[in-house]
């Protein structure tokens with residue numbers, strides 16, 4: 001599978017590296033407005049390939065994206081310490097006008113996987129500009145927040161994160177909703193397993209995990225200026241699910257006709273990922289508080305999209 005990555009900075013290069021390590025792509029092409037950066041990143045990742053699956057890694061202009069099955073969009077600016085994701089919108093939406101058209105001139109019908117923040121609104125912007133079939137333009141959404149949720153719950157219980165099943169929904173950002181009520185360990189409700197293990201999910205534990213998920217990006221950016229490894233691994237995992245036509249369920253952002261009464265809004269819900277992109281959406285069972293929080297998140301995103309005329 002040929003995967004293009006536009007934006008070869010922290011996120012794009014981490015995605016390229018994860019794709020090379022996992023073998024999710026057989027050909028990776030990095031494009032950046034800084035040709036020198038794209039070339040340096042491609043060479044550095046290529047030097048890892050003797051230790052990985054068979055994969056070629058190159059840098060190029062947009063024309064090098066011809067034949068790409070998936071194009072990851074990670075171009076634009078990231079947050080400065082203390083800055084919200086939504087504060088990036090105007091700058092990144094302006095960048096995408098040219099980027100999407102240039103990608104589609106080279107590769108007319110790829111799957112477009114958006115990582116640039118604010119990822120939900122950027123997914124909506126991309127879908128509108130690209131005009132591809134529904135399901136072929138989507139965003140990484142809360143895949144990273146879900147991973148953070150699963151790892152923090154796993155750490156609390158002393159279990160493997162792979163055995164924790166639960167999703168973060170709504171905005172990839174401050175208004176996101178942790179789906180506590182539907183969370184499970186294996187096939188058992190989380191609260192029941194936590195009680196059996198003597199590690200109850202008290203209000204304090206819940207608040208600590210919520211904060212750990214919601215504020216993770218702020219803390220990491222304060223410490224190292226960006227986040228990249230978690231999202232890089234998440235993007236590679238999505239590509240792998242596309243390549244293998246897995247039918248894997250992941251929390252991803254898609255322009256959704258209606259969610260809890262809010263229409264035409266891009267946000268994350270559990271979605272089924274396969275060869276054609278996102279095949280369907282699985283609406284989770286939520287308690288009343290979670291429905292209210294998801295509705296508030298959806299309304300906020302809808303209003304933000306309204307301001308852009310989406």
Ligand SMILES: NC(=O)C1=CN([C@@H]2O[C@H](COP(=O)(O)OP(=O)(O)OC[C@H]3O[C@@H](n4cnc5c(N)ncnc54)[C@H](O)[C@@H]3O)[C@@H](O)[C@H]2O)C=CC1
Pocket residue numbers: 006007008009010011012031032033034037074075076077078079088092095098099114115116117118119140141144172226227228231
């Ligand atoms: N979805 C998620 O979970 C996450 C999203 N992000 C977002 O990903 C985006 C990228 O973040 P970083 O890689 O840390 O930033 P970065 O600054 O390291 O890299 C961005 C790259 O985009 C390139 N670029 C800018 N305008 C361009 C254009 N018109 N054409 C081609 N390339 C262009 C820049 O030259 C730069 O190399 C940000 O918006 C950030 O907020 C970051 C982490 C997680």
Ligand SMILES: CC(=O)C(=O)O
Pocket residue numbers: 079085117144216217227
């Ligand atoms: C930066 C960002 O969106 C994150 O790490 O969640």
